[in-house]
Amino acid sequence: MLAASSVMPISAFNFGFSKKLKIALVGTGIRGTSFWGKRLIDEYSDILEFVGLSDINIGRLQYAKKYIGVDCKTFVNFDEMLDTTKPDLVIVTTLDATHHEFIIKGLKFGCDVLTEKPLTTDEHKAQEILNAERESGKNLIVGFNYRWSPYATKIKQLLTEGTIGQVTSVDFHWYLNTYHGASYFRRWHGEMNKSGSLWVHKSTHHFDLLNWWLDSDPSEVFAYGDLEHYGHNGPFRGNNCRNCEHKNKCEFHFDITKNERLMDLYVANEKHDGYIRDNCLFREDIDIYDKMSAQIKYANNAIVNYSLTTYSPFEGWRIAFNGTKGRIEASLDIPYNENINMSQAEMHAKEMEQNALGNAKQESIIVHKIWNDFETVSVTMEKTGHGGGDKRLQEKIFITPNTDDPFERAAGIRDGVMSVLIGIGARRSIESGNPIKISNLTDLKPMAKRIKV
Numbered sequence: 001m002l003a004a005s006s007v008m009p010i011s012a013f014n015f016g017f018s019k020k021l022k023i024a025l026v027g028t029g030i031r032g033t034s035f036w037g038k039r040l041i042d043e044y045s046d047i048l049e050f051v052g053l054s055d056i057n058i059g060r061l062q063y064a065k066k067y068i069g070v071d072c073k074t075f076v077n078f079d080e081m082l083d084t085t086k087p088d089l090v091i092v093t094t095l096d097a098t099h100h101e102f103i104i105k106g107l108k109f110g111c112d113v114l115t116e117k118p119l120t121t122d123e124h125k126a127q128e129i130l131n132a133e134r135e136s137g138k139n140l141i142v143g144f145n146y147r148w149s150p151y152a153t154k155i156k157q158l159l160t161e162g163t164i165g166q167v168t169s170v171d172f173h174w175y176l177n178t179y180h181g182a183s184y185f186r187r188w189h190g191e192m193n194k195s196g197s198l199w200v201h202k203s204t205h206h207f208d209l210l211n212w213w214l215d216s217d218p219s220e221v222f223a224y225g226d227l228e229h230y231g232h233n234g235p236f237r238g239n240n241c242r243n244c245e246h247k248n249k250c251e252f253h254f255d256i257t258k259n260e261r262l263m264d265l266y267v268a269n270e271k272h273d274g275y276i277r278d279n280c281l282f283r284e285d286i287d288i289y290d291k292m293s294a295q296i297k298y299a300n301n302a303i304v305n306y307s308l309t310t311y312s313p314f315e316g317w318r319i320a321f322n323g324t325k326g327r328i329e330a331s332l333d334i335p336y337n338e339n340i341n342m343s344q345a346e347m348h349a350k351e352m353e354q355n356a357l358g359n360a361k362q363e364s365i366i367v368h369k370i371w372n373d374f375e376t377v378s379v380t381m382e383k384t385g386h387g388g389g390d391k392r393l394q395e396k397i398f399i400t401p402n403t404d405d406p407f408e409r410a411a412g413i414r415d416g417v418m419s420v421l422i423g424i425g426a427r428r429s430i431e432s433g434n435p436i437k438i439s440n441l442t443d444l445k446p447m448a449k450r451i452k453v
């Protein structure tokens, strides 16, 4: 049903309306049950059906079936799901370090595979995925939703049109607040062997945007990072927030009992696998960085200064592109620049549930050409999941796969690999104290102009 393509993975989708696309999903957590589960059934059940759900947690599997609203078989064993259901498409929404296992098995079984970001967490797994995809002739799609927001797309358009000439350097800074930033330290994301650190889990989004905006591959990365706020740095610690003896004095206390969905999805099922959703963010086994800074050199000679902060008072980001003919400045959600009348806690809760954050609003991009006054370009943004990117990504995959993609937003395996290699390289750089060449990590050679393979 889904024809292989080495050029445009997503646009190669060709849904026959006489037969529904058979989907098997592995990883029935919050992303799997909501965005790739219930939302697909709510929006596209006329063209697709779930034939199987898989997870290591039997309780969460049963909850997922009910929440998504499907009546398919459930499997603790992924291989058995493939054998029994013979899906057209496998969707992978498990914890990051396990993605490669299901991607490779799905491709080898003859399925197309759609994986959540990050593609994977280290260079060896990335190479294994590259090998499997080449041998399979099937499609691998990486769910890079950020590219699809109108704001990110407008930046791409301005750069592609040469508005500021050739981009020579970039400053890119992302600020996670003490709700969203902290949430990563409560769960598996806080452990290097599960998430590959936020260099990979979170920054893969940002590095993918950079690669796409600059239209070039990264060639070298040098980085610093440290853990100074969460983990062993905390003044006290407990087993989970619910029963913690320090709850009255902990600024990060998170009362999961007030959230029915999280109670049903996680707390009700922690007896099966010990996954504690409101775990202590000061626990000793947290070994990822909470402040990160990198310099990235691109194959087209552009250089980037990037940073990620995980305990900012607000959530937002800033970027500036310096080009041979001028400068573009863009930012979103910086509270000092606009009148945001929603608390950071409320904003985080809505984003996590993938709810609309309010009405559409205008956002600005500054274009400042050398020797000229600056101009303000206005972009209409809907405040839905990931800046409106979430729903546009699904629309492209399932409804309009064959329409033009002038801004090349559809992301495939090379995009997935290149974005994680920057974060993996940053980790290796911190470990070794040296700059890391991207070409030494897998057999992909960085190109001055990105190629779509």
Ligand SMILES: NC(=O)c1ccc[n+]([C@@H]2O[C@H](COP(=O)([O-])OP(=O)(O)OC[C@H]3O[C@@H](n4cnc5c(N)ncnc54)[C@H](O)[C@@H]3O)[C@@H](O)[C@H]2O)c1
Pocket: 026, 027, 028, 029, 030, 031, 032, 054, 055, 056, 057, 060, 092, 093, 094, 095, 096, 098, 116, 117, 118, 143, 145, 201, 386
């Ligand atoms: N694109 C985005 O903006 C976005 C947003 C949220 C999450 N994600 C991605 O989605 C994925 C899932 O994230 P989440 O927040 O739903 O996490 P989660 O912890 O809620 O869910 C992960 C699920 O995977 C299951 N699992 C773990 N190991 C498994 C294994 N070996 N086999 C089968 N199942 C296994 C767990 O039991 C759990 O149900 C992650 O890779 C994450 O990066 C992407």
